[in-house]
Amino acid sequence: MDTIQNITLKLTEHNIKPSLQRIKIYEYISKNLIHPAVDTIYEELIKEIPTLSKTTVYNTLKLFEKQNLIRSVNIDETEIRYDARKDTHGHFICTECGKIFDFNYNYNKIKINGLKEFEITQQNFNIKGICPECKNNKK
Amino acid sequence: MDTIQNITLKLTEHNIKPSLQRIKIYEYISKNLIHPAVDTIYEELIKEIPTLSKTTVYNTLKLFEKQNLIRSVNIDETEIRYDARKDTHGHFICTECGKIFDFNYNYNKIKINGLKEFEITQQNFNIKGICPECKNNKK
DNA sequence: TCCATATTTGTAATAATTACAATTTTATAA
């Protein structure tokens, strides 16, 4: 459960001081696993926190990522999307509606050739295409 | 060999009329497999074609991609990079120097779960980290 | 309460990309 207490604890564990803004931002992305962009988060939270600044959303997400609390998904060409899920999984983006979907794959079976001596910090498996809903709408 | 004749033929095969600008742009990315961005290509070709417009570079690369002659690599957060290699391979970007390296992986062994009914048009396997050269420089 | 520090905010700057209209080039037919 992502109660306020749990979120506060989680932020603290990642060395992030739990301010109201930070709690609300983490609450939003952990409860809405839609890989939201900065603007989506901002437009939603401004309803609750009328003084919220977009800069705070930018800074907070950058901080969360640095502290390894969330990850960024670089699949949408125009804007960075964010993900509270931390387990290894891939992302599918629909080029019609822009929705991002999670998928699983056998990453432990992947053999990489040509990166000896390279230090790996992050892996991303991205797929583009058309989601079932948009496929139907086109007919 | 990528002679001018071969490039002209290749463009024609992809239903692209071979203008001087288009030939030079394709020649550059096929001979410089460094996954250049628009600006890199522009700065290099302006030396040969002083009237070249950056808009032409943008338009031409978009056209090449649409006609399936090249592919775009969405791994650098700030700009789109382009690749003349068309065979399946992955990309490693060094977060220190920004260089992009190719690598191979056993893509035929990958089992994807959770994308039934999804229409796939493009796959991208991206890895971030530090390249050997930058790792040495840091010591 | 007072003060130092951290966080948030608002605005301006930056930079990649796109829109769009004008100009130039190319192809075609009289």
Added chain:
DNA sequence: TTATAAAATTGTAATTATTACAAATATGGA
């Protein structure tokens, strides 16, 4: 060849995500 229409290129302005930065506000301890 010359006239004309279509295609390609160019230059500039607009758009938009992100960052820089300084001022304002909030927080926590002496």
